[in-house]
Amino acid sequence: xxxxxxxxxxxxxxxLHWLLALLxxxxxxVGLYMTGLSLTPTRLKLYNWHKWAGMTILALSAxxxxxxxxxxxxxxxPMPAWQRRAAAASHGLxxxxxxxxxxxxWAYSSAAGFPVVWFxxxxxxxxxxxxxxxxxxxxxxxxxxxxxxxxxxxxHVAAALKHHFVDRDGLLRRMGPGR
Amino acid sequence: MIKFPAFLLALxxxxxxxxxxxxxxxxxxxxxxxxxxxxxxxxxxxxxxGTFTARITLDPKKPEAGSVAFTIDTASAxxxxxxxxxxxxxxTWLAVARFPQATFQSRAIKAVGPGRYEVxxxxxxxxxxxxxxxxxxxxxxxxxxxxxxxxxxxxxDFKVGEGEWADTAxxxxxxxxxxxxALAGLGAP
Numbered sequence: 001x002x003x004x005x006x007x008x009x010x011x012x013x014x015x016l017h018w019l020l021a022l023l024x025x026x027x028x029x030v031g032l033y034m035t036g037l038s039l040t041p042t043r044l045k046l047y048n049w050h051k052w053a054g055m056t057i058l059a060l061s062a063x064x065x066x067x068x069x070x071x072x073x074x075x076x077x078p079m080p081a082w083q084r085r086a087a088a089a090s091h092g093l094x095x096x097x098x099x100x101x102x103x104x105x106w107a108y109s110s111a112a113g114f115p116v117v118w119f120x121x122x123x124x125x126x127x128x129x130x131x132x133x134x135x136x137x138x139x140x141x142x143x144x145x146x147x148x149x150x151x152x153x154x155x156h157v158a159a160a161l162k163h164h165f166v167d168r169d170g171l172l173r174r175m176g177p178g179r
Numbered sequence: 180m181i182k183f184p185a186f187l188l189a190l191x192x193x194x195x196x197x198x199x200x201x202x203x204x205x206x207x208x209x210x211x212x213x214x215x216x217x218x219x220x221x222x223x224x225x226x227x228x229g230t231f232t233a234r235i236t237l238d239p240k241k242p243e244a245g246s247v248a249f250t251i252d253t254a255s256a257x258x259x260x261x262x263x264x265x266x267x268x269x270x271t272w273l274a275v276a277r278f279p280q281a282t283f284q285s286r287a288i289k290a291v292g293p294g295r296y297e298v299x300x301x302x303x304x305x306x307x308x309x310x311x312x313x314x315x316x317x318x319x320x321x322x323x324x325x326x327x328x329x330x331x332x333x334x335x336d337f338k339v340g341e342g343e344w345a346d347t348a349x350x351x352x353x354x355x356x357x358x359x360x361a362l363a364g365l366g367a368p
Contacts, residue, residue, distance in 0.1 A: 041349050115222060119221075
């Protein structure tokens with residue numbers, strides 16, 4: 001199969017993939033950086049932006065999952081069965097974490113006594129009541145889930161690059177811009 | 180646990196007796212609270228003062244002759260979050276070392292309806308003074324009456340949150356003060 005024959009994802013799926021890729025990487029980066037800061041206006045802004053971005057990731061991921069159920073992904077290029085299974089497993093896990101990471105962050109914020117107000121305008125409901133002990137329990141969970149997502153992203157990118165540049169199977173074109 | 184309220188009641192009764200002879204009311208700390216809510220980037224953040232005392236003389240039949248004075252220990256401000264609790268006393272915020280007390284002294288009390296009053300007075304925080312009009316709802320009870328209400332002040336009027344924290348897009352200027360005061364010794368209205 002030549003690269004030009006590779007079936008591409010639908011345009012909404014491609015747009016959501018890259019938009020979420022940017023949002024997730026940015027939010028992970030801000031999350032890593034902000035926790036080490038002392039109480040300054042900068043930190044306050046970063047925390048709020050991090051929460052707003054997290055809630056945006058949650059909403060867009062729901063949309064993306066719905067779209068994926070409506071429009072199934074195109075067939076992948078030929079590859080060994082174990083690679084197909086590994087790809088399916090890592091995609092499934094990533095989808096799980098697209099929801100689990102922001103939900104844990106949201107719960108942590110509520111438990112810590114700071115309800116999330118999306119973009120400073122829309123107050124989101126607390127589905128966890130303020131509770132210091134609970135907040136302290138959720139915090140490491142949010143962090144561990146985020147690290148797991150970061151790890152899967154690294155694996156995902158490495159696998160995609162390997163397919164494209166080593167196997168030369170044109171895999172990246174599935175998610176690339178059209179001509 | 181069972182003995183405590185009984186003891187408190189006895190104390191309250193005693194205080195009420197003493198207060199009545201002086202024509203004044205006594206604040207019962209256990210049933211009282213002074214809380215304040217600010218907003219940081221749209222997120223409400225609530226704190227409260229743990230220690231405050233009051234001198235209140237109010238005859239519900241002749242409210243205009245009454246007087247209300249409060250002294251609040253600024254160092255008793257708590258948010259319930261270790262980090263903010265450690266921050267609020269600093270010079271940028273309440274500057275508790277220089278200004279250990281916030282005060283309120285009434286100038287006029289006006290009845291505006293059944294059980295409702297408007298208390299006008301001087302509020303002093305961090306060396307700044309502003310006149311405020313405080314609406315008060317009074318719910319009379321047997322041994323204890325409860326006065327409650329809320330009013331809004333502007334933190335920058337009192338230089339609370341200086342320098343980089345003066346940005347009101349980050350931290351709203353409006354601070355809502357909410358109070359509930361248990362008073363012993365208030366005569367039946």
